Amino acid sequence: MGGKWKLLILFHLHHFAKKSYSDFKANLPGISEKMLSQQLKELERDKLIAKNQLSVKPNRVEYFLTARGQSLGPLYEFISKWGIDYLMENNIDYIKDQHLYK
Amino acid sequence: MGGKWKLLILFHLHHFAKKSYSDFKANLPGISEKMLSQQLKELERDKLIAKNQLSVKPNRVEYFLTARGQSLGPLYEFISKWGIDYLMENNIDYIKDQHLYK
């Protein structure tokens, strides 16, 4: 489960419950479509997320956390809080310094 | 912090407080010396661990968690528990199936 974007994808689903492919695209700045669909597929394979097929003719889906994905909830929370604390302790303005993380 | 062995190193220190280079070597089956010293160095660089130089003429050291390394304690605990639960839910005998994780 060590992909560059997986934790972020899971974290988004943890907070917003349901998200479409393009929701991720819009909210994960810098991710390429290849990475996005690859990581979604691996998360599905590992049963951490699943998707509803809303329609087929125009292909519309929504992703959500499985029970297993939800069971990692405390982890998402902890890492998020730890990260924010880390940035604050070190006086890093994330918005200003985003170039550091690309 | 995404090295293959880092979490295991941190987890060992979390449980045993102080460990020497060769303690890790003995308790992380499969790690190469290159990987071990590389990951220790990166963890030091990131201020998650530190070492005491016990002697120089014969080079003896002991590694331990810094305050920052300790602040991740709940993470080590959670992941460890989650992993064990995962193995049990799926009837995986870790000892028997170690080859799966090499």
Place this chain on the structure above:
DNA sequence: TCAATAACTAACTAAAAAGTAGGTTGTTAC
């Protein structure tokens, strides 16, 4: 009808991480 959007896939390249095989310095144990 033409552009934009949604949800993808595929081919290829580049960069990062890990593995392999060796070498070093200085000890103590036999």
Place this chain on the structure above:
DNA sequence: GTAACAACCTACTTTTTAGTTAGTTATTGA
């Protein structure tokens, strides 16, 4: 005085991951 151990380091290869660019199908909105 030789082997074994501790704590490393170096060069090189292989594997894995990520980035780039370019398609595909189908739909709605102007």
